[in-house]
Amino acid sequence: MKISLNINNQKYDCQIEPDETLLNLLRKLGFKSVKKGCDTATCGVCTVLLNENPILSCSYLAVRADGKNITTVEGLGKKADAIIDAIVNEGADQCGFCGPALILTVYALQKELKNPTMEDVNRYLAGNLCRCSGYEGQLRGIKKFLGVK
Amino acid sequence: MKKAVKKFDARPKLNGSWKFLDDYSYENMIFGQLFYSTCHHGIIKNIIFPKNFDLNEFTIISAKNILGKNIVPEPVCDQPFMAEKEVMHFGQIILGIAHSDKKTLRDFVENIKVKYEKLSAIIDPKECLDNERNHFGKEILINHSNNEKNTGNYHKNIYYTQHQEQAYLEPQGAIAIYDETKKTMFVRVTAQCPFFVKSGVETIMGNAINEAIIETSEGIGGAFGGKEDFPNLLAGITSLLAYKSGKPVKIVLTRNDDIQITTKRHPSRIEIETWTNPLTQKIEKCNIDYRLDAGAFQTLSPVVMARGVLHVGGSYAIPNIKIRGRLFKSNTPSNGAFRGFGVPQALAAMEAHIDQIAIDLKIDPYLFRKVNLFKIGDEFPTTQKITENNLIDCLERVIKNSNYLSKKKEFAEWNKDNSNKKGIGISVGFHGGGFTGNGEKVLKSELKIIIEKNANVKIFVANTDMGQGAHTTLSQMFYETINHPKEKCRVQLPNTSKTPNSGPTVASRTIYIIGNLLQKLAREIQKKLNFENLESYVATHQNEFPREFRKVYIPDKSIVFDENNYVGMAYKDYSWAACVNEIYFHADTYKLEIIKSWNVFDIGKVVNQKIAEGQAEGGILQALAYANSEFFYKKKFGRVRNFTDYTLPTTLDVPEIDVEFIHTDNKIAKGLGEIPMDFPAPAVRNAFLNATGIFVDEYPLTPENIFNIIRSKNEN
Numbered sequence: 045m046k047i048s049l050n051i052n053n054q055k056y057d058c059q060i061e062p063d064e065t066l067l068n069l070l071r072k073l074g075f076k077s078v079k080k081g082c083d084t085a086t087c088g089v090c091t092v093l094l095n096e097n098p099i100l101s102c103s104y105l106a107v108r109a110d111g112k113n114i115t116t117v118e119g120l121g122k123k124a125d126a127i128i129d130a131i132v133n134e135g136a137d138q139c140g141f142c143g144p145a146l147i148l149t150v151y152a153l154q155k156e157l158k159n160p161t162m163e164d165v166n167r168y169l170a171g172n173l174c175r176c177s178g179y180e181g182q183l184r185g186i187k188k189f190l191g192v193k
Numbered sequence: 194m195k196k197a198v199k200k201f202d203a204r205p206k207l208n209g210s211w212k213f214l215d216d217y218s219y220e221n222m223i224f225g226q227l228f229y230s231t232c233h234h235g236i237i238k239n240i241i242f243p244k245n246f247d248l249n250e251f252t253i254i255s256a257k258n259i260l261g262k263n264i265v266p267e268p269v270c271d272q273p274f275m276a277e278k279e280v281m282h283f284g285q286i287i288l289g290i291a292h293s294d295k296k297t298l299r300d301f302v303e304n305i306k307v308k309y310e311k312l313s314a315i316i317d318p319k320e321c322l323d324n325e326r327n328h329f330g331k332e333i334l335i336n337h338s339n340n341e342k343n344t345g346n347y348h349k350n351i352y353y354t355q356h357q358e359q360a361y362l363e364p365q366g367a368i369a370i371y372d373e374t375k376k377t378m379f380v381r382v383t384a385q386c387p388f389f390v391k392s393g394v395e396t397i398m399g400n401a402i403n404e405a406i407i408e409t410s411e412g413i414g415g416a417f418g419g420k421e422d423f424p425n426l427l428a429g430i431t432s433l434l435a436y437k438s439g440k441p442v443k444i445v446l447t448r449n450d451d452i453q454i455t456t457k458r459h460p461s462r463i464e465i466e467t468w469t470n471p472l473t474q475k476i477e478k479c480n481i482d483y484r485l486d487a488g489a490f491q492t493l494s495p496v497v498m499a500r501g502v503l504h505v506g507g508s509y510a511i512p513n514i515k516i517r518g519r520l521f522k523s524n525t526p527s528n529g530a531f532r533g534f535g536v537p538q539a540l541a542a543m544e545a546h547i548d549q550i551a552i553d554l555k556i557d558p559y560l561f562r563k564v565n566l567f568k569i570g571d572e573f574p575t576t577q578k579i580t581e582n583n584l585i586d587c588l589e590r591v592i593k594n595s596n597y598l599s600k601k602k603e604f605a606e607w608n609k610d611n612s613n614k615k616g617i618g619i620s621v622g623f624h625g626g627g628f629t630g631n632g633e634k635v636l637k638s639e640l641k642i643i644i645e646k647n648a649n650v651k652i653f654v655a656n657t658d659m660g661q662g663a664h665t666t667l668s669q670m671f672y673e674t675i676n677h678p679k680e681k682c683r684v685q686l687p688n689t690s691k692t693p694n695s696g697p698t699v700a701s702r703t704i705y706i707i708g709n710l711l712q713k714l715a716r717e718i719q720k721k722l723n724f725e726n727l728e729s730y731v732a733t734h735q736n737e738f739p740r741e742f743r744k745v746y747i748p749d750k751s752i753v754f755d756e757n758n759y760v761g762m763a764y765k766d767y768s769w770a771a772c773v774n775e776i777y778f779h780a781d782t783y784k785l786e787i788i789k790s791w792n793v794f795d796i797g798k799v800v801n802q803k804i805a806e807g808q809a810e811g812g813i814l815q816a817l818a819y820a821n822s823e824f825f826y827k828k829k830f831g832r833v834r835n836f837t838d839y840t841l842p843t844t845l846d847v848p849e850i851d852v853e854f855i856h857t858d859n860k861i862a863k864g865l866g867e868i869p870m871d872f873p874a875p876a877v878r879n880a881f882l883n884a885t886g887i888f889v890d891e892y893p894l895t896p897e898n899i900f901n902i903i904r905s906k907n908e909n
Contacts, residue, residue, distance in 0.1 A: 078209075087362060132203045139206075139415040139416075142362050167844075171843070178810035178847060180814075
């Protein structure tokens with residue numbers, strides 16, 4: 045079947061299988077920053093923004109994305125820089141497999157929540173697993189970036 | 194101590210441009226999948242392929258197609274790449290299958306049926322470890338005892354720990370490409386130890402190839418020991434599929450497959466009996482029976498056991514100590530390497546035991562530790578002398594940082610009036626750096642650097658960067674030694690045809706052995722070429738470059754270890770650490786909440802403060818989760834298949850973690866990789882004991898387990 049969607053502000057007309065996931069489609073189209081970690085919507089490494097909201101692309105059928113706007117970390121471009129800097133400055137990134145998804149989720153968090161507390165931040169990021177860092181460094185960086193007191 | 198050095202790969206990892214295994218693609222590449230046993234133990238009677246598929250489209254391999262040997266090279270060579278007639282565990286690989294279309298391949302593999310003649314199987318760790326008949330046969334004995342008399346107060350208990358999954362977020366994967374002209378097999382893999390993988394591929398391929406060339410993917414999405422030996426097996430089967438199909442083959446495991454068939458941390462059963470002198474409050478004598486469930490095959494388990502028995506005596510000066518170490522057999526996938534390598538189990542037992550003794554003797558666990566901790570001149574059970582008091586310094590510092598003594602009093606008062614409880618607990622630990630005993634002598638690790646005409650320095654080591662920042666730190670150790678610009682120094686992607694064998698990326702050895710060796714080489718080059726500034730030297734001596742330098746690691750002559758009797762220097766340098774955990778027990782939900790974890794380390798010189806903090810924090814959270822949430826096989830629970838059932842800590846579960854490094858003026862950077870996983874877990878249990886007075890002899894302290902313990906206590 046055919047669908048048409050915007051990925052990072054560019055239109056794509058795609059031939060897809062009815063049971064194809066958005067994750068599979070995006071990776072096939074070359075958006076390799078979107079990772080496959082669990083296939084059960086639990087680890088968060090496949091996060092993308094759908095009309096600005098974070099979703100887990102491994103459990104989202106590509107057909108549902110027809111006509112929608114998808115943003116991957118490649119599409120954030122310079123808008124990601126400040127978030128990336130915040131995490132790099134804390135030396136918080138380790139293996140990096142969860143990194144792009146984290147950047148997208150923090151970007152969405154910043155847009156969605158005004159003056160969040162650390163509890164709000166922890167709640168918002170609870171779907172993005174990281175096995176390396178213990179979250180400590182990431183959260184220090186994100187706290188500074190968001191100006192959480 | 195340099196604080197400002199950032200990881201060279203952090204930005205590309207975060208912006209998504211860093212390549213992981215599944216991001217690589219090759220022309221004509223097809224996909225592979227593993228078909229594995231769903232029977233715990235049985236004889237394969239027949240294999241039925243699904244109808245409605247054209248078998249000619251598939252490349253299918255079994256043990257019969259192996260061109261070399263059907264034995265994965267390991268310290269004990271007892272595990273086949275693929276099962277022949279008998280399957281020994283759920284998850285044992287029976288077939289490798291490849292096809293050009295992933296979906297067709299998955300449908301085909303999911304519908305293969307096998308008829309088994311089922312045989313008896315042991316999948317419960319306790320059932321395995323409680324029964325002496327499951328013992329594999331060989332054992333380690335350490336006897337540091339002159340006194341056969343049992344006098345004083347007697348304390349005995351048996352401690353259990355569970356499986357733990359490494360849970361690297363990037364699943365296992367390999368891509369194999371056969372070059373028919375050169376008769377070489379190129380394998381790109383997400384793995385810790387490229388030379389182990391080389392050996393695996395060359396074993397399965399036999400004379401069919403001249404050489405296996407292994408190169409890691411640019412990014413290795415976490416490993417924690419889980420990518421130490423399983424990649425050998427996976428790369429071997431992928432290579433055989435590539436050879437048979439004549440096309441590049443990629444296998445990336447799904448999470449369900451990865452969790453169910455790869456190695457885990459060994460479950461343990463550790464029995465400790467101790468005699469103490471009630472007057473001096475000193476431990477006089479101790480007997481330890483250290484058992485690990487190795488799974489269906491022994492593979493590298495003897496090495497895990499060796500490290501385990503060398504740490505299970507704990508951090509205490511015990512004049513008479515006997516330790517017996519044994520491996521037990523079950524019908525679960527062979528257990529393997531996981532950060533800590535037998536030490537988290539050892540300390541889970543000993544550090545809980547110490548608190549139990551303290552309670553028996555009616556003395557605070559802190560004061561009891563103070564009396565019994567190693568001091569200069571004391572001996573390890575192997576007779577190795579203690580040469581520094583840094584462990585006591587760690588303990589004193591963490592007691593101060595956490596305000597342990599006043600909190601303990603305060604909580605005792607608070608607990609009197611509340612059904613919820615507050616608790617505080619201590620644990621201490623140590624970790625020997627590098628390979629055990631004579632391991633580093635046997636390895637003869639070699640590294641190489643090339644200085645180019647533009648003064649760029651390329652560093653070639655086989656040690657991988659799986660997120661721990663090794664390549665940033667190694668290059669930092671080189672350029673800081675000779676004041677060379679940071680951007681002119683880079684560790685190359687490990688490739689077995691270009692990189693000398695500097696050994697595996699394990700055993701907290703990368704910075705401690707390879708980093709310190711690299712620094713020595715830097716100093717030697719500076720002395721030999723007699724330069725103050727390498728860039729100026731290269732500019733004025735262009736005809737000498739590019740130039741290659743190599744160095745082999747030769748262990749200190751003082752390291753003498755008798756592997757038959759376990760006597761001598763097991764490790765030259767030890768890292769030390771101490772932890773205090775504060776917990777809050779919710780009496781209504783049985784939830785144990787970790788409020789804060791204070792940790793003090795002596796890892797010697799800290800090369801990169803941020804990277805070291807990150808290593809410590811990540812390892813501490815793994816350890817805390819080991820104590821209170823993660824488990825794998827459990828009776829009446831069903832199979833754990835994904836992160837839906839294997840619950841990793843999230844941002845909502847992370848307590849405040851405080852990390853401090855002391856004695857950083859040491860010239861040597863000691864091991865850091867594993868120690869954060871070793872010691873903080875027992876302080877969770879000890880804090881629970883302090884809060885509730887309930888002694889728990891096994892991990893994890895999930896609400897269900899705590900509920901059952903309290904219920905059975907009430908029933909009794």
